[in-house]
Amino acid sequence: MDTIQVLSFNCWGLAVISKNRRHRLSAIADTLTNSSYDIITLQEVWVQKDYDYLVEKLRYNLPHAKFFYSGALGSGLAIFSKFPIIATAYHRYALNGKPLKLLHADYYVGKGCATTTVDHPQLGLLDIYNTHLHGGYGPEDPYKAHRATQCWQLANLLRASAAMGRHIIMSGDFNSVPSSFNYKLIRNHGYMTDSWLQVHGEPDANGFDMNSLNSETYTQYFGFTCNSPYNTFSRYYSPSTDNIHAKRMMGKRLDYIFYSQTPQFTCTDSRVVLTDRVPGTDMSYSDHFGVVSHFTILHHPPSPSQTRPNRRKFNETQLDPTTVREIVDALVLDKMKAKRDADWLLGCFFSCIVLQFILLVIIVAVPTCVPETIVIVLVTLIGSLLMNFVSVALPVCLIVAFVFGRTEERALLQFIQEIETFQQNMIYSTV
Known part of the structure; x- marks a missing residue:
């Protein structure tokens, strides 16, 4: 039985705007170099030199890499793999924000979905997807419809991969909470399994012991990857041990690793990672935490028909009519x-x-x-x-x-x- 470890991480690598970008990216590269990940999908790697530095640092552990270009400023997406990459593509979303919203800038980066097909020795062709959906930018979320169209496009891409009999790993920063219909489009229309949810189940706020509150138990229980009260770049961050924002359950789960589950290919563990501080500093690695999922591969699946994802009818869906x-x-x-x-x-x-x-x-x-x-x-x-x-x-x-x-x-x-x-x-x- 073999395993695959997959990491998804938003690096917050905006030139000029992101705080301490160079120092953090260097620390991220060092951490990834000392890891045992088989596949890494990164978001917000906006600077070419940062990507080149990551390639140089990871060339022994993950010799296959692809940086995806789009828009005036770049997609910010990169995929690193232990396994040979035999095909790549970039699917740009039809709707990507508004050109006059200069401070949001999503329009100018040409957001989309990066895909690579790798040749895995046991699974065969494995499609890896990496995306960063449009940001919400405030409680009113004026781009909710744009993200819905992005997820509709994405779900159709996933269905097409499944129809070809491919195993699929779909990861990234979706800027959508699990209750959103964007999440439901990926999970129920794209027929993806949420690896973190599969392992941990739906978190029950009433079942969490606030008396034993600390950053590790809080983060792993709720799976929050963004706006965490334990992330130094979060507006909810508090260095106090009596973290009032944690007690109010602030934070969001926006980063996911989905996959096409089969009897041969299944997730056995999933955790929020990169939650500690950059060595020698009191700052987090990014304004997001990462997600890592461990998958097991059976060498002898129950039957040949169960080695591939189910092929659905073109008009079949798990999205409810409402x-x-x-x-x-x-x-x-x-x-x-x-x-x-x-x-x-x-x-x-x-x-x-x-x-x-x-x-x-x-x-x-x-x-x-x-x-x-x-x-x-x-x-x-x-x-x-x-x-x-x-x-x-x-x-x-x-x-x-x-x-x-x-x-x-x-x-x-x-x-x-x-x-x-x-x-x-x-x-x-x-x-």
């Missing part, structure tokens, strides 16, 4: 908002044309009607500045409204129609 309806409703609402936003920007475009004409008339007319030099100077200066602003705003409003706005609206419409068509013909399965 969840499907909720997804469609969310997309419809976002489509209406996308149309409103595009119409508003088009209104701004035409207003800018009128304003530009008015400013031109003022700049030309005032010097001929008003003799005071100071007035002429002020009108010319302010008018020129406003003209420059309007000249920039005009193409931006037109391009974002007409090109991106209409593209977003039609993409949402396409997803709505896809899901509604599937809904009309779906076969609800409980197994």
Whole structure:
């Protein structure tokens, strides 16, 4: 019986923005070098030099690696493997945020799903997926519909892999809690098993002993990987032993390792890792904790038919009809908002044309009607500045409204129609 150890970890490797990036990435590389992982999937490795450094450090333990390029700033996704990589692909998501949300920047990194196919000596072809879904950015979560479309695309990719009889490992930062329909799309429509949940079960807050509270028991019991009160980069972090945020059960489980379970291939252990401090410092390795899952491989499975994931009918799903309806409703609402936003920007475009004409008339007319030099100077200066602003705003409003706005609206419409068509013909399965 052989085993595979898989790690998924968000490194928080943004250039300039991420705190102590170089020192942390160096410490992460050292830790991974001294580990026995067979497959590592990383998110937020945004800097090419950081990836090159990881490749150099891991070249003996994990000689096969792939960095995935997308968008203006890169996908941030990397996969390292002990086993030979024989195929790679990057599937960019159709909806990826909004271009005017510069501080969110998801639009400019071209988020998607990185895939590699490795040749495993016992399993044969093993598909490894790695993704980082769009962030929520606040309690209102304005990108919930975008993440739903991303998960719909992702679930269909997983179903296609399963239809080819491949074993699958799906990992990454999903920016979605287990109660979200994004999670349900991956688990119930993509027919994936949540490895951590399989081992630990659903955590019961009432069953946790707050009197024996410490970082290890808290983290492993709830599986929180983000916004943990024991992560030094979390807004809930408290160095006090009497951690009030932990007692309020702050934190989220956003990082997952899913897989296609078969009698031959099953998860036996899963833990939250990289929870301690970077050696010699009082800071965490990242703003996320990592997840590692251990899988066992039987050399002699019960029967040949049980060595591969089940091949489902194309219209079969474990998504209940209520969840499907909720997804469609969310997309419809976002489509209406996308149309409103595009119409508003088009209104701004035409207003800018009128304003530009008015400013031109003022700049030309005032010097001929008003003799005071100071007035002429002020009108010319302010008018020129406003003209420059309007000249920039005009193409931006037109391009974002007409090109991106209409593209977003039609993409949402396409997803709505896809899901509604599937809904009309779906076969609800409980197994």
